[in-house]
Amino acid sequence: MPHLSWASAWRSAWSRFRRWDALPVVPWRETLIAPTLFALVLVATAPIDFLLFHSLAELFSIGVAITVFAVAWNTYPFTRRSFLLYLGCGYLWVAGLDLVHTLTYQGMGVFPIQGANVATQFWIAGRLYEAVLFLTAPLTLDRHVNPRIPLAAGGLMFAAVCALIATGHFPAAYVEGQGLTPFKIGAEYIVVLLLLASITLLWRRRAHMDPAVNRLVTIAIGLTIFAELAFTRYLQIVSIPMVIGHVLKFWSYWFVYIALVQFTLRNPFQILGPNTGAYDAFPECTALVDRRGIIRQVNRALRDAWGDRPLIGQPCHAVLHPRDLAQADCPVCQAIRQGTPAQGLELSHSDQGRWEEITLTPFFWSSRVEGMVHVARDVTERRRGEERLSQLAHHDPLTGRPNRLLFHARVTHALDRARRENTRIAVLFIDLDRFKQVNDTLGHGIGDRLLVETAARLESCVRQEDTVARLGGDEFTVLLEPLHQPADAARVAEKIVHALGQPFHLDGHPVTTGGSVGVSIYPEHGRDLGTLLHSADEAMYRAKQLGRGNYQFYSEEMTAGARERQTLKNGLQQAIDHSELRLYYQPQVEVESGRVVGVEALSRWRHPEKGILFPERFIPLAEETGLIASLDEWVLRTACLQGRRWRDQGFPLHVAVNVSGKDLARDDWIARLEAILKESGLDPASLELEVSEAWLMSGAERAVERLHELKRLGVRITIDHFGTGLSSLTYLKRLPLDKLKIDQSVLESALQDADDAAIIRAIIALGHTLDLKITAMGVSTDAQLAFLRGPDHNGAALGGGDEYQGFLYQPPLPAEELDRRLRESAVVRH
Structure with a gap:
């Protein structure tokens, strides 16, 4: 059973490791053609001219290493991956050590150096540094590394090695006639152990890495291990282990290069490639923008909308957002810069008369937000519908003027401003005289026309900044803001009374109604919405009592009358139910x-407290209460x-x-x-x-x-x-x-x-x-x-x-x- 368990574990581990071969993101055939051809050239060259073989092998490896550095350094501002930058900077100095190793190799004649010891010393220094590089690189996976630090550290290491070898303080690695020294062989085994530890550390920190990169780097370390084992087996400089070791070393460099290219270049395009078709299927205008707000990709809907005008590489704010909106104030640009998703951001293209709703979805690469999918949906019709609903909710459908809800909101806002600025406002309450009579006799159509014409006349009596509202029925209100002095409200009320007293000509019917106006002023007659409206209503009622067709300012004496009317209103239903109403006959x-x-027959109300009340006292109240x-x-x-x-x-x-x-x-x-x-x-x-x-x-x-x-x-x-x-x-x-x-x-x-x-x-x-x-x-x-x-x-x-x-x-x-x-x-x- 233990044997079966181990076998099962090995098969599971091997199957997981082999999955790199089936990864669709790595085109292995195209990726391996170049290094395979190089390897064949190297193997073919070795028997003919080993110095040429060695020079080509090292130069190929050096070229790959320098390319690794160049790609890592130049893509870091976009990838922000410290692991790859650390490897790239390290491989620059590995390439430096390999270059000096190549130039000091026996037979090159660049430096007056006899024997193979110096070249081997540079070789073993390069391998030790490479092993330490692989071992420490996983530690940078979840850390931010300043790019200058690994670059400077590698430079210091390179200078130190050169100084030690030049001064003879570096241990001998090869002795003519005897072959490799114990230091050289031991150092190669130390390199192998360090590399094995690197594989272990990579496995343990695999959750912080792209799976494909993890496997490629692991393969590179494995090839390096086999190369090191080969370098421990040769006795002569020209030997088969040397050929195998150099080929394997070249292959390991190549896999590091592929890992870097795979992550920084190929993966983004392979991810974006299939999504291009998906984006084209979107009916909404869709663009992929980077964190700087630059458009990197657009779908067919956006291309069709913009025609031949260039989009790729353009700032999204300049071409996709309203022209009259500053970029600093644009909520979409702020979300892009912060890398935060957003939904339902609405932008108004006022010059085009349309609205867009923007949705931003983060585009992740290796757990990092690298850009945004910018989707713009035209919501002009929806906004128009909402505006129509808002119009219906806040405006009277008959006259188009503000309704009770909007009027209350405007009075509340005006009161806040009047308190801050120590100014006055006035509220006018207008009730049409004899409107019910017109409505009941001439019909609701004429009554509606009368209300519309009344609203128009009221508008003609006030300033543009004032508000005319219809509260319901034949009741209108006016907000005068700001009010310099009470006499200004009196002049407006007088204009209204005169305007409403003129005949209306409605479908051939001359109709004369008139209006009663009550006026209340902040702060004299009330300091809040309810009090001001109540005071204006009381003043209007007083105007009706005085014969209609006039205006009255609120006074304290009206409060007592208001309380009495309210008492009568409250008791009217009880009067009907308890037979307090009587008929008198003349x-x-x-x-x-x-x-x-x-x-x-004449009605009377035998009030328990106030005695006999005549119809003019309670009939208007019955009309107000619906009784x-x-x-x-x-x-x-x-x-x-x-x-x-x-x-x-x-x-x-x-x-x-x-x-x-x-x-x-x-x-x-x-x-x-x-x-x-x-x-x-x-x-x-x-x-x-x-x-x-x-x-x-x-x-x-x-x-x-x-x-x-x-x-x-x-x-x-x-x-x-x-x-x-x-x-x-x-x-x-x-x-x-x-x-x-x-x-x-x-x-x-x-x-x-x-x-x-x-x-x-x-x-x-x-x-x-x-x-x-x-x-x-x-x-x-x-x-x-x-x-x-x-x-x-x-x-x-x-x-x-x-x-x-x-x-x-x-x-x-x-x-x-x-x-x-x-x-x-x-x-x-x-």
Whole structure:
């Protein structure tokens, strides 16, 4: 079994060693032709002229040794392999010793030296130095060696040997008539032992070497060992062992040369050669660059892209990277210099309008990065897609202006700069007036056009460095940066109010909206994003309260109002759920008979802390919180149920309910109305729906169609607040109306202005001509009622079926209170 184990180990070792013969990186046939021919010439020359044989053998070896030095020295800046440099520098001085050995050889006649001792001394010195060289070279495999050190050390050794031999202090190596001295023979065996130790050391440090180089150097050492053994066997200078030894020595030099050439020249090209085809298969432009950034190889895609322009040997930055990017600032060039891999480095060729993504993969040679595979992929389309996504993420898709996210980022950045530079900024909050009315009546297409035109007008009011953003819906914001003084913000706000107050012409529709603007300033009104926006929002809300179409700066007094509104917002849903909302009903009375013929349903909020709240306090809040739809439906259902109860009690009153344009624009609203009428059991003729004149004006065609749909249900239709927009008179004859309600403001001015009185008379006359009833709103004095009753009072001549409502007769009352009043009086028409 031990025998089998040793045999197996030997076979394994031999098979591993023989693998050099199958290495594809070494073309053995071409590599061995030259030395074989030289060896044959040497062997053929030896019997004819041994001096010529010796001279040729040594000169061939010296030439190879000097070539080894030249290749190692000149390729070191690229290979940075201390092992090969160390061998190259050592072989230069081995060649020097061999040269002196050749020139002092017996018969050369160059120096007046008799006998073979001096030549043999130089020979044995060369062999000893070569053995020490092989033994110490593996120690440099993982170390950096200054090239000058081995070169200088070898020079000192060469000078010392020459001095020792010249002064006779070097031991004799050959004695005429006796042959080799014990020193010579012993030295040859020492050389053999040193060489065996070198093989052992090479084997142990093989992990630090290229496998092919390791095997080639090992073969060279083995040939040197056999050569040394041959040199221990001759008795005469001219002998067969001498011939064999010189041939083997030449072969050992040759294998060292092949090892060096293999590593520094052939291997790189053999590695790159097959990869050239692989690179050509890459669709991306690919180049191999060295650590200095010089292009060494390119693939077909890059050649095709550049045409006939030269690339090899050019700096990659000059030909492949953007022209406007300095090399010192180029991240790709920095990675190449550092030898670090990189992925996803994007460069913009702005002059060509394209983007490239660069990937750098290190190119290793003997565990050292020697260059980079530079792959450039065109990512222009991807970048454009990303820019489009970024545009969508940070800009409003309708107007193209910054959205909430980008506006917040810009305000935050502006605040940072204002803090550093001790300057001001201003935030303006703009809300379009009557936008919902336009959107609901004229349609979303016109509403979208209005928003786009609004954004354009806002842009025309500010500087290029300012920001106009759309937060959503009809809300816009403006960032003024920098702001020199608050008066500058006031001037911009005034320009905005004026610009938005001008009519818009949208698809043939003249639309007048206006805008309310709130202004907050850093640092007076807030020191952070949230506070500034909140302050501007409060100021905008105050502008709306003051009649819309104006601007307001934030003030501390607004904070209390804001807290109150927020409290009401928070409690509105609870009010709906806990029946805090009530309907009050104001009687509508015939002018001539004084009978109650109907009621108008008006919502009230019985707040547990604030008492009775009127609609103008909470309806806008319901719109802001999205509760308006459920609130409107609750009002309609409650009013219909109450109207049915009154009819059951013998009070056939019609019930009037205000309907918003937003409700009328909903596709399912008429179906919901029909369901409520069926649920309550109220006769549709007893329900009176009041629509605003402004809604009719903003969307006449759609309004006509919608009102006809309502009329088919059997309900009555009234124009509320008639007289505030007389342009709607042209549509009256097309509308399926039952009644006109004269606005209170018109009635109040009629008593003091003859022109307004004439307007009311015209309205009443027009209504009677169209067979419409007239109801006067807000009648609170006897004088107003007298004016309405007709010619005897120099008034407006309301007819027998016309009505009025107001505090003169009764304020709005809860249903139960109105029940009691109806029972006590006999003024209900049966």
